[in-house]
Amino acid sequence: MRKGKFQLGAKGLLLAVAVFAVAVGGVQTVFAVTSSSENYQLTETQFNGGTVAEGCSEKYCTQASIGDTSRTTGKSSAAFDPKPEDDPVLEVIVDPGESNLGVLTTEHTATKTLIVRVRNNLSEGYIVQIVGNAPKFGNHSLKTTSTPEASKPGTEQFGINVVANTTPLIGAAPAQVPGGQGVFGSAVDGYNTPNVFKYASGDVIARSTSATGRTDYTVSMVVNISNNTPAGKYTGDFAAIVIPTY
Structure with missing residues (x-):
């Protein structure tokens, strides 16, 4: 997965955000190895027809799928590998690629979405966590709140949610794939x-509290700055x- 370089306005703010996927089960932990430069980050360097890191125990397997960069377009993609329906599995992938947040000012909110796709046929379900520090430059991290707050342009703020929003217009509710069967x-x-x-x-x-098949979670991120936000390249x-869960 690639770490994008985002231009955040005349104040000279840049924001680089990288997200990778980890599936954890029992004593098995699956993770992506990271390599990076100033402008990008790859969470798996062994790209080919579809890179999958897999760990198995006697009861189930966990996978973190990174995607396919063998296409001539130069763009990467992410997809689950075929798996027998009766094979106990817990998989997670996050879409690779770059996003451009455009020019950030104190009058407007910068936004980004990422989709966390989970495929599961373990009967007891699972939880999804997001781990990482708020975007930071030097010793300054963008402010976060422990209670949900509305997006406030002109006030320094970093936050996320996992629903469809209208202010700003971003995000989506969790969705079952294929549709037509409810959302688990x-x-x-x-x-x-x-x-x-x-x-x-x-x-x-x-x-989720049951075997769910595949569920897609859209994580919406909002970034606001104030006149006092130090200029610099913020990374997260x-x-x-x-x-x-059992």
Whole structure:
């Protein structure tokens, strides 16, 4: 997965955000190895027809799928590998690619979405966590709140939620794939209310209490700056972690 370089306005703010996926089960932990430069980050350097890191125990397997960069377009993609329906599995992938937040001013909110896709046929379900520090430059981290708040242009703020929003117009509710069968995963309190955002590293943002098949969670990020926000290149690395429950 690639770390994008985002231009955040005349104040000279840049924001680089990288997100990678981790599936955890029993004593097995699956993670992506990171390599980076000033302008980008790859969470798996062994790209080919579809890179998958896999760990198995006697009861189930966990996978973190990174995607396919073998296409001639130069763009990467992410997809689940075929898996027998009766094979116990917990998988998670996050879309790779770059995003441009455009020019950030104190009058407007910068936004980004990422989709965390979870495929699960473990009967007891799972939780989804987001881990990582708020974007930081030098000793200054963008402010976060422990309680959900509305997006406030002109006030320094970094927050996320996992629902469809109208202010700003961003995000989507958790969705089952394929559709037409209800949704078996949901955002949790604090991250399930439209138009308000919060962030704390390690928070559980979504959960499922049963075997769900595939559920897609759209994580919406908002970034606001104030006149007092120091100019600089802000970076943030976030991991989407999925843990089975019993």
